[in-house]
Every structure is written in structure tokens, then in C-alpha cells.
Amino acid sequence: MKKLKTHIKSMLLLLAAPMLTLLAGCSDKIAVLNPQGPVARSQYHLIIWSLIMMSLVLAIVLILFVYVLARYGRKKSSGYDPEDTGNRKLEIIWMIVPVVICVLLAVPTVKTLFSLSNPPKATAMESKTAGKTLTIDVTSVQWKWLFRYPDQKIETVNYVVIPAGTPVKFRLHAYDAMNAFWVPELGGQQYTMTDMPMKLWLQADKPGNYDGRSSNYSGKSFAQMTFKVMARSAADFDSWVQAVKSNKPVLTHEKYMELLKPNTVKSQTFSSYPELVSKDFNKAQMEALMNGESVETDKMNNMDMDNENNGEGGHGHND
Amino acid sequence: MIDSIKSFMGWFFVTGDPMIYGADASIALASIGIVAVLTYFKKWKWLWEEWLTSVDHKKIGIMYIIAALLMLFRGGVDALMMRTQLTLPNMHFLDAEHYNQVFTTHGTIMIIFVAMPFIFGLMNIAVPLQIGARDVAYPFLNALSFWLFFVGAMLFNLSFVIGGSPDAGWSSYAPYAGAEMNPGVGQNYYLLGVQISGIGSLATGINFLVTILKMRAPGMTLFKMPMFTWSILITSVIVVFAFPAFTVALALMTIDRLFGAHFFTIAAGGSPMLWANLFWFWGHPEVYIVLLPVFGIFSEVIATFAHKTLFGYAVMVWSMVAISLLSFITWLHHFFTMGNTAPVNAFFSISTMLIAIPTGVKIFNWLFTLNKGRIQFTTPMLWALAFIPNFTIGGVTGVMLAMAPADYQYHNSYFLVAHFHSTLIAGTVFGIFCGLHYWWPKMFGYLLDETKGKWSFWIFMISFNICFMPMYFLGLMGMTRRMYTYPAGLGWTPINVVMTIGAFGMGAGFILMAYNIIWSAMHGKKDATGDPWNGRTLEWATASPAAEYNFARIPHVSERDPFIAAKEGRKSGNAASVQRYAPIHMPNNTGIPVIMALLMFVAGFGCVFEWYWMAIPGAIGVIACMIARSFVYNDHYYISVEEIKRTESATGRLS
Numbered sequence: 001m002k003k004l005k006t007h008i009k010s011m012l013l014l015l016a017a018p019m020l021t022l023l024a025g026c027s028d029k030i031a032v033l034n035p036q037g038p039v040a041r042s043q044y045h046l047i048i049w050s051l052i053m054m055s056l057v058l059a060i061v062l063i064l065f066v067y068v069l070a071r072y073g074r075k076k077s078s079g080y081d082p083e084d085t086g087n088r089k090l091e092i093i094w095m096i097v098p099v100v101i102c103v104l105l106a107v108p109t110v111k112t113l114f115s116l117s118n119p120p121k122a123t124a125m126e127s128k129t130a131g132k133t134l135t136i137d138v139t140s141v142q143w144k145w146l147f148r149y150p151d152q153k154i155e156t157v158n159y160v161v162i163p164a165g166t167p168v169k170f171r172l173h174a175y176d177a178m179n180a181f182w183v184p185e186l187g188g189q190q191y192t193m194t195d196m197p198m199k200l201w202l203q204a205d206k207p208g209n210y211d212g213r214s215s216n217y218s219g220k221s222f223a224q225m226t227f228k229v230m231a232r233s234a235a236d237f238d239s240w241v242q243a244v245k246s247n248k249p250v251l252t253h254e255k256y257m258e259l260l261k262p263n264t265v266k267s268q269t270f271s272s273y274p275e276l277v278s279k280d281f282n283k284a285q286m287e288a289l290m291n292g293e294s295v296e297t298d299k300m301n302n303m304d305m306d307n308e309n310n311g312e313g314g315h316g317h318n319d
Numbered sequence: 320m321i322d323s324i325k326s327f328m329g330w331f332f333v334t335g336d337p338m339i340y341g342a343d344a345s346i347a348l349a350s351i352g353i354v355a356v357l358t359y360f361k362k363w364k365w366l367w368e369e370w371l372t373s374v375d376h377k378k379i380g381i382m383y384i385i386a387a388l389l390m391l392f393r394g395g396v397d398a399l400m401m402r403t404q405l406t407l408p409n410m411h412f413l414d415a416e417h418y419n420q421v422f423t424t425h426g427t428i429m430i431i432f433v434a435m436p437f438i439f440g441l442m443n444i445a446v447p448l449q450i451g452a453r454d455v456a457y458p459f460l461n462a463l464s465f466w467l468f469f470v471g472a473m474l475f476n477l478s479f480v481i482g483g484s485p486d487a488g489w490s491s492y493a494p495y496a497g498a499e500m501n502p503g504v505g506q507n508y509y510l511l512g513v514q515i516s517g518i519g520s521l522a523t524g525i526n527f528l529v530t531i532l533k534m535r536a537p538g539m540t541l542f543k544m545p546m547f548t549w550s551i552l553i554t555s556v557i558v559v560f561a562f563p564a565f566t567v568a569l570a571l572m573t574i575d576r577l578f579g580a581h582f583f584t585i586a587a588g589g590s591p592m593l594w595a596n597l598f599w600f601w602g603h604p605e606v607y608i609v610l611l612p613v614f615g616i617f618s619e620v621i622a623t624f625a626h627k628t629l630f631g632y633a634v635m636v637w638s639m640v641a642i643s644l645l646s647f648i649t650w651l652h653h654f655f656t657m658g659n660t661a662p663v664n665a666f667f668s669i670s671t672m673l674i675a676i677p678t679g680v681k682i683f684n685w686l687f688t689l690n691k692g693r694i695q696f697t698t699p700m701l702w703a704l705a706f707i708p709n710f711t712i713g714g715v716t717g718v719m720l721a722m723a724p725a726d727y728q729y730h731n732s733y734f735l736v737a738h739f740h741s742t743l744i745a746g747t748v749f750g751i752f753c754g755l756h757y758w759w760p761k762m763f764g765y766l767l768d769e770t771k772g773k774w775s776f777w778i779f780m781i782s783f784n785i786c787f788m789p790m791y792f793l794g795l796m797g798m799t800r801r802m803y804t805y806p807a808g809l810g811w812t813p814i815n816v817v818m819t820i821g822a823f824g825m826g827a828g829f830i831l832m833a834y835n836i837i838w839s840a841m842h843g844k845k846d847a848t849g850d851p852w853n854g855r856t857l858e859w860a861t862a863s864p865a866a867e868y869n870f871a872r873i874p875h876v877s878e879r880d881p882f883i884a885a886k887e888g889r890k891s892g893n894a895a896s897v898q899r900y901a902p903i904h905m906p907n908n909t910g911i912p913v914i915m916a917l918l919m920f921v922a923g924f925g926c927v928f929e930w931y932w933m934a935i936p937g938a939i940g941v942i943a944c945m946i947a948r949s950f951v952y953n954d955h956y957y958i959s960v961e962e963i964k965r966t967e968s969a970t971g972r973l974s
Contacts, residue, residue, distance in 0.1 A: 029810035032728045032795040046725045054715035061682060061711045068689040069704070072625070073696065081691040085628045094683040095634075098676040105722060106672060110665045112724040117661050142500075177495040178591060180656060180731060184797040188727020191657045194494060194585040196592065198658040211809075215731040217488055217801035218495055220415045283499075284586030 031184035036210060037203045038120035039187030042112050049108060053101055120203045124165020127234035129241045133167045136160060139280065140172075140179035140192040140214065142262035143221035150278060154244045155251050157259065157268040159228040160212075163237040164204045172198040175260060176283045177218035183229050185210045194282035204231035221264045228267075245271050260286065333483050336417070343480050372908040374458035375867060376443045379465045381762055383440030384755070386469055388833075390432040393476065395826060397425035402786075402822040405815050408807040418803035419486035420505070424479070426489030431513055432472040434609040434743070437751040439468070439523055442551045442612060444758055446527060448858035448865060449545045451536025451874045456529040458906040459948070464519040464526065466916030471516025474923050478508035482927065485509035488801065490602070491572070493583030493594040498576045504927050507576060511923040514569045517562060524558025527551055536857070538876035542636070545856040545879075546622075546629055550615025553639045557604045557611070557646060565601035568594060577929055592657060599650035607646040610742070611639055613750025614681060617703045620757050621685050623852050624700035625692030628880055631684040638677035638684075645674045655723040656730050664723040671721035678714055682707060697852070698772030702753035705780045706745055713741030716791065731801075734794025740787050752776075752832070760851045764863045765843035771835035775828050782824025789814045789821075849970070855880040862970040868903045868958055871967050900964065902957040909951070915944035 035041040071077060119133055126132055129152055137148040138160075147160040162168045172181050174192035181200060182189035190200040204210065214225040232240060251270035256277055259265065285295045333339050357363050370378060400421050404413045413421065447455055455461050478484045482504040487496035496506050531552045535544065544552070571582040572594065581589035622629045629635060651659065651667040659667075685707060694700070716738040720726050729735055760766045793814045798805060805811055850859040860882045861870055878884050918940035925934025967973045 030792060030795045031797040040728070043724050043728050046722055047719070047728065050719045050722055050725060054719060057679070058711055058715055061686070062708055064683075064686045065704075065707055068686055068692075069694065072689060072692050073694040077693070079691055080626070080693045082627050084630070084687075084691045086631045086634075087687070090687070091631050091634050091680070091684070095676065095680055098679040102669075102672045102675065102718075105718065106669050109668050109722040109724060113661045113665050113668070116724055116727075176585070177500055178492060182731075182797075182799070184728060184795075188724065189656050189730060190727070191654070193591065193658065195590065196658050211797065213797070213799065215799040216492075217419075217731075219486075219500065220419070223415065223802040223804055282585050284584070288586075 031211070034185060035187075036185040036208065037187060037205055038123075039116065039202050040185060042115065043188055046108055046112050050105055053105060057098075057101065116201065117199075119167035119169065119201050122166055123203075123205065124163070125234050126166060127163040127237045129238045130163050130166055130234075133169055134162060135169045135171065136162070137171045137278070137280065138173065138181055138192065139175050140177075140181070140218070140225075141175040141260055142177055142219055143214075143225045143264050144259065145181075145212075145214075145225070145227045146259065147227075148273065148277065149241075152241050152245075153272050154241065154248075155270040155273045155277070156244075157265060158226075159230060159267045161230045161232055161237060161240050162202075162204060163234050164207045164231040166234070167201055167203045170200045170202060172200060173280045174282065175286075176262070178216055179214040179218045179222075179225065180216035181212070182215040183210050183212035186229060189215050191216060194284075197280075202229075204229070207231050207233050207236070219262070224264050244269055247271070251277065331481060333480055339480060346480065367910070368908065371913050372462075372910045374454070374462045374906050374908055374912075376447050376455050376458070376461060377762065377865060379461055380440045380443030382465055383436045383443060383468070384762075386472065387433050387437035387440060387751075390428050390436070390472060390476075391829070392833075394425050394428040394433055395829060397421045397428070399822055399826055401425065402819040404803065405805070406819040407815070408805050408812055410804060413803065415803045416486065419801070420484035422801055423485050423488050423491075423509070424475075427475065427485075427509060427513065428472075429743075430489060430605070430609070431516060432468075432475065434747050434751070435520060436468055436472075437755075438554075438609060438612045438747075439464075439520075441616065441751065441754040441758060442527060442547075444762055445754075445858055446548055446551050447530065447534070448761070448861065448869055449548045449856050450531060450534060450539060451857050451870060451876065452530065452534040453869050453873075453903065454906060455526050456534055457526050459909060459912065459954070460522050460526050462909070462912035463915060464523040466912045467519030467522075467919060468516040470916045470920040470923070471512045471514070471519065474515065474920055474927070475508055475512030477924075478505055478512075482508065490598055491594075492598075493572065493575075493589075493591040494585045496572065496594075497584050498579075499584065499586075507573070507927040507929075510569050510573045510576070511926050514566065514573070515919055515923050517566055517569065520558060521562040521566065524555045524562065526555075528555035528559060531555070536874050536876050539881075542633065543876055543879050543881075545615075546618035546632070546635060547612070547615035547856075549636050550611045550618070550639060553643045554608055554611045557608050557643050560647065561601045561604035561608070564597050565605075568597035568601070571597075573926070577926065592654075595654050595657065596650070599653040600647075602653065603650040604643075604646045606742075607642055609747045611642065613706075613747055613754070614639065616750050616754040616757070617685065617706055618688075619856065620699045620703040620753055621688050622880075623757075623855055624695045624697055624703075625689050626695070626853070627688055627692045628855075629684070630688040630690075631680075632879065634680060635684055638680050641677040642674060645670060645677075649674065652721060652723075652726070655726045668721055668723045672718055675714065675718050675721075682711060682714075697756075698767070698769055698776060699753045699757035699852075701773060701776045701780075702749045702756065705776070706749045706753070709745030709749070709780070709783070710742060712788075713738060713743075713745055716741060729794060731799050732794035733790045733798050733800060736800045737787050737790035737794060740790070744783055744787070749780075752779075757852070758858075759839075760846040760863050761849075761858055762864060763840075763843075765839060765845050766851055767839045767843060768835050771831060771838065775831040775835060777828075778831060779825055779828025782821045782828055784821070785824060786818050786821025789817050793818070847971075849972075850882075853886075855883045857882055860885065862972060866966045866970075868905060868963070871900060871903075871963050871972070900960045902959055903963065904955055904957055907954050907956055909948075909954070911944050911948050911951075915941055918944065 033044065035044040122132065135150055137150055139146040145158050147156045170181065172190055172192040174194045179192045180189045181192055183202060186202045186204055190198050192198065208231050210229040212227045212229050214222060248269045248271040251273040253274050253276065256274060281289065281295065289295050357366060370382065373379065400413060401418065404410050404418055485505040485508055487501055487506055491506065491509060495501060531548055574580045575582050575584060581587040583589050583591050583594045585591060618629055618635065649667060649671045651663065652671045655664050720729055720735065720738055756767055756772055793811060796811060798811050846863040849861055849863040857874055860874060918937050922934045922937025922941060925931065925937055964973060
């Protein structure tokens with residue numbers, strides 16, 4: 001009896017501990033629970049909603065669990081009924097309740113899902129250089145991130161500067177291994193792949209630096225495959241672009257080929273890039289090209305998928 | 320000449336790490352030790368006749384479990400090495416390459432060489448006994464399945480000391496796992512080792528499907544079967560439909576790597592995403608292959624120790640059927656973030672959430688089995704009870720992960736890692752430990768010690784929570800899986816320290832369980848009755864351990880829980896004692912399965928190193944074994960009535 005009580009007590013304590021940690025620990029260290037942009041916020045709301053529903057489910061199970069153990073786990077408990085082998089009504093109830101919960105979760109899930117394929121609403125004055133929305137082409141290379149500004153014609157490595165309050169369209173692409181582009185405070189991730197261009201809308205509420213990293217394993221230095229997203233005010237963004245254009249070196253063809261080798265590098269900035277770079281070749285295509293073969297690129301250099309129906313991505317093969 | 324031998328040896332054997340040399344030495348010493356002991360005690364003949372050539376489902380089950388426990392030790396050591404490396408930021412216990420190999424082997428071993436064989440072992444032991452059969456439908460195939468699994472596991476483990484381990488993760492995503500970015504033999508070991516044991520798994524699925532459908536005792540209709548048998552029937556169906564996809568995927572990647580094809584490469588029109596689709600088309604049902612059987616185990620154990628019939632039997636069955644169907648239409652949720660359109664992700668979000676409905680129903684049915692019961696807290700029951708709250712946590716976080724937009728934030732983070740460990744440990748591992756303690760007396764004729772068993776349960780269960788509950792938060796903080804190290808200052812350190820403590824606690828719980836097994840082998844309480852738990856199903860109606868032929872007379876069944884019915888004096892179970900003994904038809908032992916599997920090992924090892932002079936003769940040998948088997952006409956014998964009487968009276972069961 002006493003033993004059983006301690007059993008149940010320690011079990012309860014164990015189960016309560018994570019909940020307490022959650023309540024106590026909602027600090028800014030928990031990136032996903034600290035959204036800094038509209039995309040992350042819509043996901044955050046979904047997460048909190050599901051957390052509430054799921055806590056409810058967990059609570060019901062735990063209460064029943066503790067009740068039956070406390071009531072029927074004693075040596076001399078009364079009420080033993082071996083004939084109690086089913087109850088149609090009860091079983092129908094606990095079949096319907098989860099259905100209702102699933103509906104309550106599925107509706108906002110699908111809504112959010114469709115809304116995420118559209119750009120978020122801008123919340124700041126538009127920057128002169130970026131315009132209404134900024135497009136950035138992202139290429140993952142073992143083990144670094146290349147960011148290209150196709151409209152500004154500049155390129156950065158392992159960090160990216162964006163105007164705060166402006167929707168940014170990241171067009172994702174992999175040169176070699178698959179990676180995933182994740183900036184938890186700004187929004188969920190999307191893979192980078194070699195044969196399929198992807199799109200990810202993100203937006204920062206206010207100027208600040210946000211940690212990004214690859215979340216899909218890609219080999220030896222995967223753990224170091226991090227980048228910074230620096231959100232700046234529209235004016236600061238404009239002057240940053242100007243400064244890059246006038247002060248930073250040119251990305252030469254040789255330098256670019258150097259970047260494509262599997263290694264880790266420091267952050268870099270370039271004031272322009274060769275035409276070849278914008279074609280988003282993958283490793284196999286690049287090697288074929290270097291061997292003097294012709295490479296079909298109709299899909300790759302036309303990654304803008306605004307014309308496609310649903311935008312999350314589209315399957316385009318390069319053969 | 321000497322130089323070329325030297326350079327070959329340096330390439331062939333893994334070198335340069337003291338841990339590897341330690342492993343080399345311990346493998347060599349263990350092998351020498353085993354050979355010496357067998358020779359000294361003149362046990363070679365015994366080993367060959369009683370075990371290696373056995374087609375007895377009970378012995379095959381025991382061999383599965385021994386192998387799975389050894390593999391659990393290896394996978395556990397892998398886990399502890401990872402946790403040690405991640406305890407503090409910027410640790411140098413393992414380097415990146417080594418860490419990548421360790422998480423790859425940890426995942427592969429735990430799923431393919433621990434969870435599956437452990438479950439196969441338990442079902443080999445329990446299912447034929449539960450349905451009142453003398454063996455499985457295809458005893459030869461059963462032995463072959465085991466030996467294929469075994470050599471597959473050995474081939475995979477050999478990579479640790481010869482050639483180098485795979486490092487592309489247990490999911491081995493293309494294109495990283497392709498020859499271009501991942502040269503060397505490591506990934507070949509993964510492909511061949513898993514393939515060989517996978518053939519065995521597929522055969523086991525077919526075998527148990529037929530066994531359960533065709534070999535049930537008279538009177539045992541489908542809806543009178545024990546719940547564990549039901550779970551195995553459904554699991555077998557999943558195995559038969561899911562495994563071929565994996566077999567094909569592994570074969571295609573092998574062809575890519577060995578013969579330069581382009582199924583999954585980034586060159587020449589290959590599609591890396593095709594691998595993800597094929598892998599998870601098997602991989603998601605695989606989750607239920609290792610979960611449904613433990614649902615069956617928990618159903619048996621909870622009913623036994625609540626001393627009640629299972630609540631809502633029919634609903635329990637249909638829930639499992641529903642789960643098995645849904646398991647085939649959810650695979651895409653493993654890559655919501657791989658550029659699917661919103662409608663596609665919406666479909667798979669909803670189909671995944673739907674799984675929560677039958678699973679939730681099962682949880683409530685277990686709770687209501689306990690309700691109005693007389694709950695007895697034995698070690699197997701503690702594992703079963705702990706499953707309910709712990710697995711529910713894994714289940715509800717599964718629903719959270721099913722919501723695709725939220726999954727964009729969880730995917731590949733430690734939130735995901737915490738979720739699948741919550742389900743696989745609280746489900747599968749608790750389940751196999753539960754089944755191990757529950758059926759141990761049936762396997763060996765004595766019980767595992769209860770006090771030590773309970774201690775190991777509490778240590779393991781509490782440590783599991785210490786290790787994996789904080790991990791959810793680590794994921795939300797942005798730490799991703801498969802990182803071999805992390806920088807300081809991100810706030811991740813305290814959680815990592817706590818997790819490592821939990822991991823070592825789980826190790827301690829496992830060691831205590833291993834000690835309990837050894838201690839009980841010497842001092843364990845004998846099970847003279849064959850029914851130590853007051854069991855409800857037919858496996859408890861026969862002796863512990865069961866005689867070779869399982870039942871002297873095939874029992875007749877007229878209701879669920881037939882053995883309880885028999886004990887309560889109703890006409891059922893094996894109470895039809897008026898029958899006389901008759902000679903029993905049994906399959907002969909055969910050495911072909913083990914020889915065939917060894918030849919498969921030779922062929923596999925040849926393929927790993929692309930040594931076709933070795934692979935081709937091995938493959939020919941495998942085919943020769945099949946031909947040889949087809950000429951074996953005398954594959955059975957009869958146990959005489961005298962011998963049955965002798966065996967039965969030895970256990971005091973002569974009637």
C-alpha cells in the first residue's frame with residue numbers, strides 16, 4: 001500500500017517535471033517559442049494550440065491511469081469484476097473524442113499550410129534596393145551557405161542581410177549533399193536539393209541577428225554549417241548594399257570554384273559574381289560542364305515558381 | 320611486395336584509433352575464449368546438434384533474443400559514446416567522422432538488429448504455443464530467417480574493425496550516401512548487411528502469416544486468438560507489404576554504388592528524393608512492425624496481472640487493423656520539408672493524425688482493462704504500466720509533429736529525436752523487456768528474480784525520462800540531430816549534461832538486468848507448474864520449458880483466454896483429456912540454413928569490397944544449398960507414444 005503510493009507519487013513527479021520546466025523556461029533561449037517574424041509566429045500559434053490540446057489528452061490519460069492504479073492496485077481492493085470486458089457506449093465515446101481533437105488540429109494545420117506558401121505581409125517601409133519583396137538565392141555546399149542577391153548582383157557566404165519588415169523569398173538549392181535551411185526564430189525549415197528548387201518565405205519583425213543552421217546531416221563538418229541572418233532597417237540595408245557594391249571584391253570564377261570544394265570557410269562578401277553562378281548548377285552538372293559537355297539548365301536557371309499553382313515547391317527534373 | 324601487403328592491411332583493417340584496437344583485441348579474445356571453452360568442454364557437437372541445426376521455434380526464439388541482447392549492448396554503447404561526446408560544448412571525445420559512424424550504427428542496429436529480432440524472438444517463442452501448434456508452418460524457413468538475420472548483423476558489425484563503418488545515418492539519404500560523396504566500403508556494409516537480414520525478415524513475415532492462419536488449434540477462430548497472436552498476424556501482413564520496397568531500395572542503391580547506375584545520384588537524371596520515398600514507404604510501416612507486437616505483449620501482460628479479460632477485444636483488433644492500413648499512407652510525413660505542395664502535405668498531415676485515433680482507443684482499452692481489476696505489480700506488469708504514460712507522451716508529440724507547418728520547426732531537431740525515442744523506448748523497448756520477463760520462465764523453466772527486476776525497471780524507466788524529457792526542449796532551442804558538437808553560449812549545455820546522466824542511468828538499468836539474467840540462471844526460482852503467473856492463454860498450459868512437441872495432445876479451444884477457462888473447470892483448453900496419445904510428426908534438424916547463411920555472408924562480404932571472385936562463388940553456393948534442400952525427401956520423423964509418456968511424466972503431466 002505504502003509502496004504503491006510512493007510508486008505513484010514518483011511517477012507523477014516525473015511526469016510533472018517537464019511541464020514545470022516548460023512553464024519556467026519560456027525564455028528567449030527557446031528559439032522556436034520566441035518567434036521574431038510572422039512565419040515563425042503562425043507556426044508558434046499552431047504549436048501552442050496543439051500543446052494545449054495534447055496536454056488535455058495527456059491529463060485525461062494520466063488521471064485515469066493514476067485513478068485505476070490507486071483504486072485497484074491495493075492488495076485488498078474491492079470492486080474486482082472479471083466480467084467487465086467491454087462497454088460499447090464508452091468505447092464509442094473515446095473513439096469520437098479523438099476524432100474531434102483531430103478535426104480541431106487539422107483545420108488550423110491546413111489553413112497555416114496554405115497561408116505559408118504566400119508571402120507574409122510587409123510591416124515596414126520598403127527599402128529602395130530591395131523593393132516590395134526581396135529574393136535571395138541560397139545554395140548549400142558541403143559545408144557552407146552561399147547567398148546570392150539576384151537583383152542586387154551581390155553575393156555573401158555564411159551570413160545574409162535582409163531588410164526587417166520586408167518579405168524575403170529564399171530560393172533554396174543544393175550543390176551537392178542535401179541540407180536543410182533553418183532559422184528557428186524566423187520560421188520553419190525547408191530542404192535544399194540538387195534537382196528540385198524550393199521556396200521559403202521568411203520575414204523578420206525588427207532589426208536583429210538570428211541564428212540559422214543546416215538541420216539535415218550532410219557529412220563531416222555538418223555541425224559547423226551555420227549562418228547568421230542579419231535583419232536591418234530599410235535604410236541600413238540600402239547603405240549595406242551600396243557599401244558592398246563599392247568596397248568588396250569581385251567573386252571571380254576561380255574563387256567560386258574554390259568555394260564549391262567541400263570544406264568550411266569564414267563569412268565572405270562579394271560585390272558581384274560571374275554569370276555562371278546564377279545558373280545554379282549542381283555538382284554533376286558543374287563537372288560535366290568543366291569536361292566540356294553541354295548541360296541542360298532550363299529548369300535550374302528559372303527557379304522562380306510564382307507561376308506554379310501551390311508554391312511550396314515543384315518537382316523539376318534536369319535530365 | 321611487403322609494402323603492398325602493408326598498405327592493403329592499412330586499408331583493410333580500420334586503424335589509428337585506440338578504441339578500435341581495443342575492440343580488435345576484445346573480439347579476438349572473445350572468439351578465442353568461445354572456441355576454447357567449447358573445445359574444452361567438448362561442446363561442439365552439442366552446439367551443432369542442439370542449436371545451430373535446430374528448427375525448433377523455441378530454440379530459434381532463444382537464439383534471436385540472445386543475438387538481440389548482444390546487439391542491444393553494442394547499440395547502447397554507441398548511444399553512450401554519443402552522449403559522452405555531447406555532454407559539454409566542443410568536446411573531443413569523438414571526432415566528427417567517428418561520431419557520424421556511431422550515430423549511423425546506433426540507429427541501424429537498434430532498429431534492424433535489436434527491435435526486430437527481439438520481437439521475432441518473442442513471437443517465435445510465444446505464438447506457436449499460444450495457438451496450440453507444434454511448430455511454425457515452415458520450420459526450415461524459420462531457421463533460415465534467423466541465420467540470415469544473424470549473418471546480416473555480423474556483416475554489419477564487422478565494418479567496425481574491417482574497412483570502416485557507414486556514416487550516412489540509418490536513413491542513408493541519397494545523394495550523400497552515394498558513391499561520389501561517400502566513397503569506401505562503409506555504406507556497402509549497410510546496404511548488404513541490412514539487405515541480407517531483411518530477406519530473413521520478409522521470410523519471417525510470410526512464415527508467421529501462414530502459421531497463424533493455418534495452424535491454430537481446433538476451435539480457435541480468429542476472434543478467439545490471444546491479442547499477441549493477433550498483433551503478430553497484422554505485423555506479418557505489414558512485413559510482407561512493406562519489406563519489398565526496402566529490398567528494392569537497397570538493391571537499387573547497391574547497383575548505384577557497385578555498378579555505377581544512377582537511380583539516386585544527382586547526375587544523369589537520378590532522383591535522390593526517390594530514395595526518401597522508397598525508404599520511408601518501408602520505414603513508416605516498420606515503425607508499426609516494431610510497435611504492434613509490443614501492443615500485443617502489453618495486452619497479454621495487462622490482462623494477466625489485472626486478472627481480467629482484455630477490455631474491448633474486438634475494438635482492440637480493429638484498431639490494430641486500422642493502424643496497419645494507415646501506416647502505409649503516412650510515409651511522406653518524414654519529409655514534409657522536402658518541397659511538397661500544400662495539398663500533399665495537408666493530406667499526409669491528416670492521415671498521420673488519424674493514427675492517433677485507433678492508438679488512443681487502445682490506450683483507453685488498456686486503462687479499462689485495469690479498471691475493476693486486481694492489479695498485481697510484477698516486473699513484467701511494471702514495464703507494461705510504465706508504457707501507458709510514457710508512450711502517451713510519445714504519441715501526443717507525434718500528433719504535434721504530424722501538423723506539417725509546425726513540423727517545419729521540429730523536423731530534424733532534437734524534438735523529433737525525443738519523440739521517436741519516447742515511442743520506441745517507452746513502446747518497443749519497454750515492451751520487449753516486458754515480454755522477456757513475462758515469457759522467461761516459459762523459455763527456460765525458471766523465473767527472473769523479481770527484486771532485481773524491479774530495481775532494473777525503476778532505474779531504467781526514471782533514467783529514460785531524465786534523458787529524453789529535456790530533449791524536447793533542446794529541440795525547440797534549435798539543436799539538430801547528428802551534430803557531433805556544439806558551441807558554448809547557446810544555453811544548450813545544462814540540458815545536455817542532464818541527458819548524459821540519464822543515458823548512463825539507462826545503461827546502469829540494463830547492466831542490472833543483465834546481472835539479473837546471470838544471477839537467476841544460477842539461483843532463479845524453478846517454474847515447476849508451467850504456469851507461474853496464473854496465465855490466461857495456451858502457452859501456460861504446457862510445461863516450462865515446453866517439450867519439443869509443445870503439446871502432448873493438441874488442445875481444443877472454445878473461448879477466448881482458453882487456459883483460464885480450463886482452470887475454472889469449463890470445458891476448454893487442454894481439458895479434452897479423454898484422447899489417447901498418438902505419435903507426433905516433427906520436422907528434422909537441418910544444417911542447410913546455417914551453411915546457406917554463411918555462404919550468403921561470403922557473398923555479401925565479397926560485394927562490400929567489390930571482390931566478385933568471392934561474391935560469385937558465395938552466391939552460387941547459396942543456390943546450391945537451395946537445390947540440395949529440394950532433394951531432401953526425408954525431412955520429418957515421429958516421436959513415439961513411449962517417448963511422449965516418458966517426457967510428460969518427467970514434468971508430472973502424464974494423464
